[in-house]
Amino acid sequence: MHIPEKHKDDLQDLLSNASSTLRATSPDLEALLFEPIPILDHGFIRVVDYMGDDAAIVQAARVSYGKGTKKVSEDQGLINYLLRHRHTTPFEMCEIKFHVKMPIFVARQWLRHRTANVNEYSARYSVMDREFYIPAPDQIAAQSTSNNQGRDEVLTGRDAERVLDYLKHDALLTYKHYQEMMNFDDEGNIIDEARPSLARELARMNLPVNFYTQFYWKIDLHNFMHFLSLRADPHAQYEIRIYAEKMLDILKAWAPMTYHAFMEYKMGSTHLSKTATEIIKRRLKGESIDQKSSGLGAREWRELLDIFPEIGE
Numbered sequence: 384m385h386i387p388e389k390h391k392d393d394l395q396d397l398l399s400n401a402s403s404t405l406r407a408t409s410p411d412l413e414a415l416l417f418e419p420i421p422i423l424d425h426g427f428i429r430v431v432d433y434m435g436d437d438a439a440i441v442q443a444a445r446v447s448y449g450k451g452t453k454k455v456s457e458d459q460g461l462i463n464y465l466l467r468h469r470h471t472t473p474f475e476m477c478e479i480k481f482h483v484k485m486p487i488f489v490a491r492q493w494l495r496h497r498t499a500n501v502n503e504y505s506a507r508y509s510v511m512d513r514e515f516y517i518p519a520p521d522q523i524a525a526q527s528t529s530n531n532q533g534r535d536e537v538l539t540g541r542d543a544e545r546v547l548d549y550l551k552h553d554a555l556l557t558y559k560h561y562q563e564m565m566n567f568d569d570e571g572n573i574i575d576e577a578r579p580s581l582a583r584e585l586a587r588m589n590l591p592v593n594f595y596t597q598f599y600w601k602i603d604l605h606n607f608m609h610f611l612s613l614r615a616d617p618h619a620q621y622e623i624r625i626y627a628e629k630m631l632d633i634l635k636a637w638a639p640m641t642y643h644a645f646m647e648y649k650m651g652s653t654h655l656s657k658t659a660t661e662i663i664k665r666r667l668k669g670e671s672i673d674q675k676s677s678g679l680g681a682r683e684w685r686e687l688l689d690i691f692p693e694i695g696e
Contacts, residue, residue, distance in 0.1 A: 409436045411636035420629050423622065425514040425595050426485045428629055435477030435604070437462065437640040443473040459640045466644040474605035479637065481630075484597035486516040489622050491592070493614075498606035503598035507584040510567065515554040516593040517547065522621055533618070550593065557589050564589070604641065607634070612649050659687050666694050 412433060419427040441458045444465055465473055485493065494501060523543045524534035538546065566573055566580035573580070602610065611634065613619065614627035635642040655663070658678045666672055672694060674684040688695050 406434070407436050407438055409433070409637050411639075412633065415633065415636055422626055422629060423486070423516055425516065426483075426489075426626070428481055428483045428626060428633075430479060430633060431482050431599070432480040432601075433478065433637060435638075437638045439476050440465070440473045440604070440638070440641060443476045444470070459643065462640050463644045463648065466641070467648045471605045474608065474641070475603045477604035477638065478601060479604070479607060479633075480599060480601040482597065482599055483626070484595055485626065486593050486622065487590075487596050488592040489620075489626070490596050490598070492620065492623050493600075493626075496602075496606070496610050498609070499600050499602035501598050501600055504596050506587040506590075506596075510565070510571070510583065511558075511561070511587060511590060511594060513558050513569070514595040515558070515591070516595065516622070517550055517554075518622075520547070523547065532620075534621075554591060554593060557591055558594075561586050561589055604638065608641075608645050608649065611645070615650065653690050655687075656683070659683070662687065662694060663691070 412430065416430055419429045421427050437458060441461055444461055464470075483493075490503070520543055521537055523538045523546050525536050525538060527533035527535045537543075562568065563574065564581040564586040565583060566575060566578060568574055607630075611627050611630060614623050615631055616624070619627065631642075634645065656679075662672055662677055662679070674681060677684055677687075679687065
């Protein structure tokens with residue numbers, strides 16, 4: 384992926400103004416700081432600032448636990464305990480700020496997480512770039528017949544070609560009309576001095592949601608992990624999931640002990656309802672159980688069998 388020159392210039396400006404600090408830093412995250420990580424065809428994420436590390440979490444927890452805790456548990460064990468038992472406040476002591484660029488439809492999903500501070504690129508003030516998302520051929524898939532939010536088999540041949548042609552044609556056409564309505568060409572010159580330019584805040588409404596937007600996004604570690612638990616999940620939409628997967632790598636660089644606990648107790652675990660837990664106990668005692676006798680709805684029963692197929696045997 385090509386990183387625009389303006390972002391390279393931003394990086395040079397930041398590096399040239401770098402200064403030393405007395406606060407705690409994460410060496411592995413420092414190595415990633417300001418560097419754009421390419422995602423999709425024109426998107427990226429980059430860390431522009433952060434505060435705190437694993438030690439800040441431990442420090443905050445030990446203040447609340449009182450003197451003597453340090454003798455009971457090592458840092459990793461304490462972080463594991465906090466995450467396992469949902470003691471979230473110590474994780475809120477750490478924050479991270481990203482500069483992210485993504486298709487508008489991904490941003491609309493992203494910004495449903497209302498636990499961050501956000502400042503988005505304004506198409507009322509600035510002109511949108513001619514950058515739009517075209518899925519890779521292996522992401523052109525049919526609608527799932529079992530999940531209204533999911534995909535099914537990948538389309539091939541003429542079916543896939545037709546979809547890609549529509550996406551490219553419509554994006555290029557709407558951007559052409561966008562420019563014509565604003566009366567600007569690619570270089571920002573007026574196309575026709577004899578006619579007025581439509582206001583940018585009106586011209587933008589013609590652009591489809593596969594055009595790219597960008598914003599700064601600052602969030603504390605607790606809410607960041609909640610975001611990742613949903614968006615890095617295999618059931619999340621591909622176009623937002625790959626952003627979250629890259630952010631998992633950033634979490635690992637930033638707070639490795641927290642990352643270990645998160646992968647163990649959140650991403651690698653499952654939540655069972657009271658009824659599902661009773662079903663496990665009944666099955667361990669040798670009782671034969673089907674969906675009708677389980678007390679679960681059909682969907683929850685299927686989800687339980689996905690995790691523990693032996694229950695239905």
